[in-house]
Amino acid sequence: MSTELIQLTAAQAVAAIERGEVDPGELFGAYAKRIEQEQIGAFLSVNENNDAAEVGAGKPLAGVPIAIKDLFCIKGIESRAASAILNGYLPPYSATAVEKLAQAGASILGKTNMDEFAMGSSNENSAFGAVKNPWDQTRVPGGSSGGSAAAVAAGLAPWATGTDTGGSIRQPASLCGLVGLKPTYGSVSRYGMIAFASSLDQAGPITRDVTDAALMLKHMEGRDPRDSTSSGLPETVAMPTADDLAGLRFGIPSGFDWSGVQPGVKAVFDAATARIETAGGELVEVDLPHAAYGLSAYYLIAPAEASANLARFDGVRFGQRAEHAGSLLEMYERTRGEGFGTEVKRRIMLGTYALSSGYYDAYYGKAQRVRTKIFMDFKVAFEKCDFIVTPTSPTVAFEIGSRVDDPLAMYLSDYFTVPISLAGIPAVSVPAGLASADGAAAVDADAAGALPVGLQIAGPAFSENKLLNAALAFEKATAFPAGPWSWG
Ligand code: GLN
Numbered sequence: 001m002s003t004e005l006i007q008l009t010a011a012q013a014v015a016a017i018e019r020g021e022v023d024p025g026e027l028f029g030a031y032a033k034r035i036e037q038e039q040i041g042a043f044l045s046v047n048e049n050n051d052a053a054e055v056g057a058g059k060p061l062a063g064v065p066i067a068i069k070d071l072f073c074i075k076g077i078e079s080r081a082a083s084a085i086l087n088g089y090l091p092p093y094s095a096t097a098v099e100k101l102a103q104a105g106a107s108i109l110g111k112t113n114m115d116e117f118a119m120g121s122s123n124e125n126s127a128f129g130a131v132k133n134p135w136d137q138t139r140v141p142g143g144s145s146g147g148s149a150a151a152v153a154a155g156l157a158p159w160a161t162g163t164d165t166g167g168s169i170r171q172p173a174s175l176c177g178l179v180g181l182k183p184t185y186g187s188v189s190r191y192g193m194i195a196f197a198s199s200l201d202q203a204g205p206i207t208r209d210v211t212d213a214a215l216m217l218k219h220m221e222g223r224d225p226r227d228s229t230s231s232g233l234p235e236t237v238a239m240p241t242a243d244d245l246a247g248l249r250f251g252i253p254s255g256f257d258w259s260g261v262q263p264g265v266k267a268v269f270d271a272a273t274a275r276i277e278t279a280g281g282e283l284v285e286v287d288l289p290h291a292a293y294g295l296s297a298y299y300l301i302a303p304a305e306a307s308a309n310l311a312r313f314d315g316v317r318f319g320q321r322a323e324h325a326g327s328l329l330e331m332y333e334r335t336r337g338e339g340f341g342t343e344v345k346r347r348i349m350l351g352t353y354a355l356s357s358g359y360y361d362a363y364y365g366k367a368q369r370v371r372t373k374i375f376m377d378f379k380v381a382f383e384k385c386d387f388i389v390t391p392t393s394p395t396v397a398f399e400i401g402s403r404v405d406d407p408l409a410m411y412l413s414d415y416f417t418v419p420i421s422l423a424g425i426p427a428v429s430v431p432a433g434l435a436s437a438d439g440a441a442a443v444d445a446d447a448a449g450a451l452p453v454g455l456q457i458a459g460p461a462f463s464e465n466k467l468l469n470a471a472l473a474f475e476k477a478t479a480f481p482a483g484p485w486s487w488g
Helices: 010-018 024-036 052-056 096-103 146-153 170-175 210-218 263-278 291-312 328-339 342-355 361-381 407-414 418-423 464-477
Strands: 043-046 065-069 107-112 159-164 179-182 202-207 249-254 282-287 387-391 427-435 451-458
Touching: 010 024, 010 210, 024 043, 024 052, 024 065, 024 107, 043 146, 052 107, 065 146, 096 107, 096 159, 107 146, 146 159, 146 170, 146 202, 159 170, 159 179, 159 210, 170 179, 170 427, 170 451, 179 210, 179 464, 202 210, 210 427, 210 464, 249 263, 263 282, 263 387, 263 427, 263 451, 263 464, 282 361, 291 342, 291 361, 291 407, 291 418, 342 361, 361 418, 427 464, 451 464
Parallel strands: 065 107, 065 159, 249 282, 249 387
Antiparallel strands: 043 107, 159 202, 179 202, 179 427, 387 451, 427 451
16 A cells, blocks of 8 residues: 555645545555665754644645755754754744645655755755765765755655756756746745855655646745745746647757767757647747856855855854864864865865955956846747756766866866756756666666656746646646656
8 A cells, every 4th residue: 555655746645635645644654664664864853743644634735745955944844954062953933835735735854865954956965964866775866955856756755845056956956857846936935944155055855746736836826025025926836737749949058068968868859849749739949048157156156155154153153063172263264174075165166266256256246247248148048949858867866976176077067057047937847758767868667777857847927837837738748757666
């Protein structure tokens, strides 16, 4: 029974509970048992208290369990963003997004592993260990929401929250064969999310299918007076129903350098665009002349904002404090020296440098001007098309350890996702096909060691309903196999 239970998507589980066929406490228990036995490092803490029936009674999400990325504060539950510096930090409040999901009747399974402060693309930057990709446990699940993606792919949760600053929902979703949606900046409140780069951070769903992504978004979004940059979505999120892509124009952008894209990923992408046409969509060429500069701009803007946001972790206000320091300054230095990991320190130093007087204009100011150009590129492109499609990640999931000594290779994972973040627009990664483990070729579902490849579909700001409908039609047109949760 419990293996059958975990085959249900969240929307299916809600319906089954409402029909009285599934008991929410039993569903929660089935997942809790699997989490107890998990060997992939996806969870940092678990909720021992199975109150799914109580939490869900009469509510739209009916007690269906959910995993929450450790970046979200939950009142009274250790919330660390996978950083040692936040050891012992018990937030006095919960993130609005989590509160909304709980109020809608979702029951919290626990908190998932991630790259420290969401800085990374492989989950290897966690202070609490790497996470294994359930498709191939020698490989990374992607990052920074790697624990959330691995948990959903492995059947440790039906769905999970993620956050995306430059690709952290979409890239792990792609590498784990899942759907990941980064909503328009401002749709979901950032209140109670541990801040990385505030002008880019956005929460969203990681799910097995597009319907679940819409369902979670519906119960996450909304204007929140506690986050002045939040706007909510202009219309209520509707469950997608589209069967085809008739009348929709899909822009294939020039402006990207494809030399770092694996041939297998390119082949899956070409097959995906062919299916878009078969499903009634029209392919058009668009130009994003500045998109290729996205990564360079992002790696100035995001570290600059991070260096300011992370200044608050000084050993006084939150979490861990270095002991036996002789002076206040020494206490600050030792707390930060001991508490932050290598990548976080690298970003703080890069960001502080980019903001320092004399360099501010040359680096941060220039990066902001590039950001505006990229924003304008998308605006112009969307005059010619409804959506823009690219691969989500240039490569399939790579081996654990293979990029840890090469930050630039790691940063390239977000080549296609970062420009969208800079423009603030929504994008979804949908499973598009499989490639061989070396990325050399597209392969069939029965090929040994096949790994998932995602298609990124981006739309104009606040086009979530239309975007999710297109994503659903694409999902229907794609014969993507059920993931590791179904392997038994
Ligand atoms: N991989 C990117 C980074 O390390 C994006 C991370 C994210 O979206 N949180 O900054």
